[in-house]
Amino acid sequence: MDGFNFKGLQKSLTSLGGQITPFATRTFQYTKEQLGQVDDKTQLPPDYIDLEKRVDALKAVHQKMLAVTSQYSHESYDYPPNIKETFQDLGRTVSERVSLLSSATTPAEAQAALTAPSTAKPQPKTFHHAMARAALSGSQTLHQQHTGAGEDPLATALEKYALALERVGEARLAQDAQIQSRFLAGWTTTLNTNISFATRARKAVEKARLTLDAVKARVKGTTWKLPGASSARADHHVDEELSPEAQEEIEKAEDEFVTQTEEAVGVMKNVLESPEPLRNLAELVAAQIEFHKKAHEILCELAPIIDGLQVEQEASYRKSRESAS
Structure with a gap:
């Protein structure tokens, strides 16, 4: 190490700092900051930092x-994982099957109606559609084994329940479509476009800040400090009056830093003040309300029918018990 000239190395590094590319200059400055080699890092305004946090x-x-809400893009998000439905089960809608069954006059015709080939794409895999298909299957099982007069009340109730649940399932799919177009699309755009613009603007500010500090360090001869090296030369340069060229270079870097900061402030304010996210959230709520309202209406139509069947069955049951006694 004898004869090693620290001042000569510093001079070489200072000269090199003026020749390397802007990217390398910023990287060099960033490395110095990470190693604690910078005492006068340019600070961003408090208002700017507040905008960044927001x-x-x-x-x-x-x-x-x-x-979480991206699940609305997946039809089967509430489909029971424990059930096994075949392609045949998914071949026709419940309403189509009921229509075919209504014209069947024998058990064989009824079975054929249940197993009729599909006329459209496979039916939706949602919880409500699955319940509808299960209810209709149960209804037909009871109808096929019913030997008494009239219809089996539970079988009739299950068929009506199946028709109602299919309508609820369709309302859920309509809700999902609205949420995808009116909420998910909007929030995804805000995240991937508006907020991304703000992120890029902030990166431009950081680049301008690193460039400014790198220029200051270079013209003042404080490009790098080696552990144990004398800081007398650096102090000497700080005290010296800067040349017009050096002052002009610093001012140019400062102007760029101010410009980028002002642009980033404008972009961030636009993002934060945009009414789109709240408007999209209102659309999400509206779609959910519409679905639950529709489901409520469908089930309210069904309830008195089921109640009527239940009352009739109880009356028939009491009558048969009285006759038996």
Whole structure:
């Protein structure tokens, strides 16, 4: 190590700092900061930092909400994982099967109606559709084994329940389609476009800030400090009056930093003040309300029919017991 010239190395590094590419200059400055070699890092305005925090919070909200609500894009999100339905089970809608069954006059015709080949695409795999198919299957099983007069009341009730649940399932699919187009699309656009624009603008600010500090360090001769090296030369350069060229270079970097900061502030404010996320959330709620309202109406239509069948069966049951006694 004898004869090693620290000042000569610093001079070489300082000269090199003026020749390397902007990317390398910024990387060099960033490395110095990470190693604690910078004492006068340019600080961003408090208002700017506050905007960054708010944009980060908005981004986190979008990511978390989309992680959950993206399930509305998957038809079978509520489909029971424990049931095994065949292609034949999914071949026709419940209403189609009921229509075919209504014209059947023998058990064989009824069975043929249940196993008739599909006339359209496979039926939806949703919880409500699965319940409808199970109820209709149960209805037909009871009808086929019924030997008394009239219809089996439970079989009749199950068939009506199946028709109602299929309508509820269709309402759920309509809800999902609305949520996909009116909420998911909007929030995805905000995350991938608007918030991404803000992220790019912030990166431009950081690049301009690193460039500015790198220029300051280079013209003042403080490009790098080696452990144990004397800082006398650096102090000497700090005290010296900067040349017009050096001052002009610093001012140019400062102007770029200010410009990028102002642009980023504008972009972040636009993102934070945009009414789109709240408008999209209102659409999500509206779609959910519409589904639950429709489901409520369908089940309210069904309930008195089921209740009537149940009352009739109880009356018949009491009558048969009285006759038996």
